[in-house]
Amino acid sequence: MPELPEVETIRRDLLPVLRGHAFTRVWVSPDALRLVQAVPAGRQAPPVADFARLLPGKRIEDISRRGKFLVFHLSDGLYLVVHLRMTGALLHRLAGAPPDRYVRAVLSLDDDSELRFSDLRKFGALWLVPDTSPVLGRLGPEPLESGMTPSLLREVTARRRAPIKSLLLDQRALAGLGNIYADEALFAAGLHPQRPASSLSDSEVERLHGAIRRVLTAALADRGASFSDYVDASGREGRHQFRVQVFRRTGQPCYVCGREIARVKVAGRSSHFCPRCQPLEPGATRNDKEAAS
Numbered sequence: 001m002p003e004l005p006e007v008e009t010i011r012r013d014l015l016p017v018l019r020g021h022a023f024t025r026v027w028v029s030p031d032a033l034r035l036v037q038a039v040p041a042g043r044q045a046p047p048v049a050d051f052a053r054l055l056p057g058k059r060i061e062d063i064s065r066r067g068k069f070l071v072f073h074l075s076d077g078l079y080l081v082v083h084l085r086m087t088g089a090l091l092h093r094l095a096g097a098p099p100d101r102y103v104r105a106v107l108s109l110d111d112d113s114e115l116r117f118s119d120l121r122k123f124g125a126l127w128l129v130p131d132t133s134p135v136l137g138r139l140g141p142e143p144l145e146s147g148m149t150p151s152l153l154r155e156v157t158a159r160r161r162a163p164i165k166s167l168l169l170d171q172r173a174l175a176g177l178g179n180i181y182a183d184e185a186l187f188a189a190g191l192h193p194q195r196p197a198s199s200l201s202d203s204e205v206e207r208l209h210g211a212i213r214r215v216l217t218a219a220l221a222d223r224g225a226s227f228s229d230y231v232d233a234s235g236r237e238g239r240h241q242f243r244v245q246v247f248r249r250t251g252q253p254c255y256v257c258g259r260e261i262a263r264v265k266v267a268g269r270s271s272h273f274c275p276r277c278q279p280l281e282p283g284a285t286r287n288d289k290e291a292a293s
């Protein structure tokens, strides 16, 4: 699933080539029933017709990112919000370029290019809204912004007894991390994924804060990680999958200490960690210890 570095890579690629251009035509596959989403969610009438009628003529003024959401700022005060979810990709192609697989929508532009929304699993979503807040909901702070200080992270962890891994995945606590970078950040910080968030000491929170930023920055420099479906706006894979320390390395030796990387389920998600570099220290619950053994 694309996380902050992957979505940010797409944003940085698209902004310089799309800024100032207008949408001209919209095609949404009739089998992509949940692609165009209404706000509030669950509205009865599918908004595809509104979407296809309102988007043409709108000019792209800026593209920003919030967590894993991509936000196109359009003329007339509208926003096109995109979430790639599991297998979505936003491909920028010349009109007439060879077809891509699993294309659910084509948004044509006035420079004879088009954005193709490709999505094997069909969990991705598009919104066209005058206000992004009902779509974005209550997202936590952006981990790479300057306001994201160790003391802010301390505020986030102190109130929560959930495992630190669950907290890192919770978009309302911190925006943009998913399974890959949560595991990598916890390894870089030397923290067991099942440690209760509130048990972290000040120095551990400081370590985690630095680790999150280092891991995301390195992944951005590698243009993201392509473990399964992720490709950038040109259809190219990222490189960070070759540089991960623990993610999906179960049974392989830790690059630091040689111990086999282990895997444990936390909040229903596989968590990869080194049992020696990331000890389960006192403060963890008994259930956590049993689950880890």
Ligand SMILES: [Zn+2]
Residues within 6 Å of the ligand: 254, 255, 256, 257, 258, 259, 274, 275, 276, 277, 278
């Ligand atoms: Zn190790």
